[in-house]
Amino acid sequence: MNSEAAMELRHLQHFIAVAEEQHFTRAAQRANIVQSALSSSIRALEEELDARLFLRTTRQVRLTAAGEAFLEKARRVLDAVREAREAVSSAAALERGTLDIGAVPSLPAFIDLPALLAAFHALYPGIEVRLSQGGSEPLTEKLRAGTLDLAILPLCEPVPDIAASVVACEGLVLVCAPAHPLAGRTEVTLAELAGEPFVDFQPGWGTRRLVDKGFGQAGLERRIAFEVSDLDSLLALVARGLGVALVPETVAEARRDMLAVVDIAGPDLCWELVVAHLAPGRGGMSALDEAPRAFLDLMLSRAEPAKTQAA
Numbered sequence: 001m002n003s004e005a006a007m008e009l010r011h012l013q014h015f016i017a018v019a020e021e022q023h024f025t026r027a028a029q030r031a032n033i034v035q036s037a038l039s040s041s042i043r044a045l046e047e048e049l050d051a052r053l054f055l056r057t058t059r060q061v062r063l064t065a066a067g068e069a070f071l072e073k074a075r076r077v078l079d080a081v082r083e084a085r086e087a088v089s090s091a092a093a094l095e096r097g098t099l100d101i102g103a104v105p106s107l108p109a110f111i112d113l114p115a116l117l118a119a120f121h122a123l124y125p126g127i128e129v130r131l132s133q134g135g136s137e138p139l140t141e142k143l144r145a146g147t148l149d150l151a152i153l154p155l156c157e158p159v160p161d162i163a164a165s166v167v168a169c170e171g172l173v174l175v176c177a178p179a180h181p182l183a184g185r186t187e188v189t190l191a192e193l194a195g196e197p198f199v200d201f202q203p204g205w206g207t208r209r210l211v212d213k214g215f216g217q218a219g220l221e222r223r224i225a226f227e228v229s230d231l232d233s234l235l236a237l238v239a240r241g242l243g244v245a246l247v248p249e250t251v252a253e254a255r256r257d258m259l260a261v262v263d264i265a266g267p268d269l270c271w272e273l274v275v276a277h278l279a280p281g282r283g284g285m286s287a288l289d290e291a292p293r294a295f296l297d298l299m300l301s302r303a304e305p306a307k308t309q310a311a
Contacts, residue, residue: 009081012074014041015053019071022061096126099291102139102151103131104206106231110168110250110273111152116302120295127291135229137204143278149292154207155274164274165296167303170248172207172214172269174262175255177241183260190218190266197225199234199243206231207271211246214269235259275299 017027018038028035046053053067063071087096099120107113117129132148139151140159155164174193176182182192194215201208215222225243228234231251238245239258248271252261275296277288288296 009078011041011045011048012078014038015045015067016071016074016078018042018054018061019063019067024061094124094127094290094294097128097289097291099127099129099295100147100149101129101131101295102142102148102153103133104136104139104153105133105229106206106251107152107273110170110248111299111303113152116295116299119302120298123298124291124294135202135205136209140276143276146278149277149288150296151276153274153276154210155272155276159276161279162276163279164276165300166272166274167299168248168250168273170250170271170273171264172210172246172271173249173252173264174244175235175238175247175252175259176244176262177239178258178260179241180244180260182244182262185262187263187265190215190220190264193244194220194222197223197243199226199228199237199245200224201234202227202229205229206234207246207248210269210271214246214267217267 014027014031014033017030018024021027021030024035024038028038031038033041042053049066049070051066051070052064053070055062055064103113113131117131120127121129132142134142136153136155139148139153140162142148143151143162152167158164174182174188182188182196200206200211203209203212226234226237228237231247234245234247235251235255235258237243239255246264246269249261252259277292277296
């Protein structure tokens with residue numbers, strides 16, 4: 001066998017043409033090449049395989065036993081290449097593929113994710129979408145591990161290797177039970193809240209990191225009486241007078257029928273909700289495939305301009 005020979009797809013195409021036409025002239029016309037080039041191609045293939053593929057006479061060209069065995073394999077190779085090209089074209093055209101999205105719980109106040117998913121499915125019905133929920137830190141780790149394409153989560157500060165686009169920006173406000181002593185106030189300082197029992201999310205969830213950072217920068221400690229993993233439980237505990245909480249203003253305004261809302265005086269505590277993904281690699285190469293990029297573009301096109309609420 002010639003170690004320097006390199007089998008190419010065109011060699012297989014030429015071989016199949018000769019095998020099916022049983023004639024070099026007709027096969028050359030079918031392959032749209034001159035007969036001498038076709039003969040050279042077949043010789044190169046025979047050298048590569050170290051086997052004679054055709055028996056040639058002045059009137060007939062027929063396959064050898066080795067040629068018969070190789071014909072089926074050659075057809076399979078070309079079929080696989082064709083299917084691969086079709087799969088690539090379909091993925092590039094968003095006719096098929098997958099999209100893995102992660103999200104923190106309690107998004108409805110800011111993003112109608114079901115409506116976005118329905119709109120995306122209407123545009124690209126061939127894309128399989130998978131959705132999972134979790135805290136910010138687990139979602140970020142899944143992005144790094146490549147098990148998520150996109151994650152919708154709150155972000156207090158930049159994260160290495162993660163690119164993020166802001167889709168909502170809100171100031172935090174105090175919520176407490178209507179009978180709470182602070183309920184009639186127009187604003188309250190963090191120092192005044194330091195002694196209050198808090199209802200908050202588990203570490204790494206929701207607004208927890210932002211609130212911890214705000215109190216830490218103010219040199220204050222607070223007491224967390226209840227830790228939860230969903231917004232409804234947090235608000236229900238607050239409404240029962242079991243503690244106070246700091247939540248985005250949109251969330252608080254939607255629950256004024258059951259909670260008192262008080263502005264925070266002092267430094268802004270601005271909560272940002274972002275859609276995150278792996279940052280581009282070296283040379284600016286995108287870390288996003290076609291389907292995640294299409295969903296990100298759809299999401300950003302529907303997001304309201306980010307607004308920071310003044311404290």
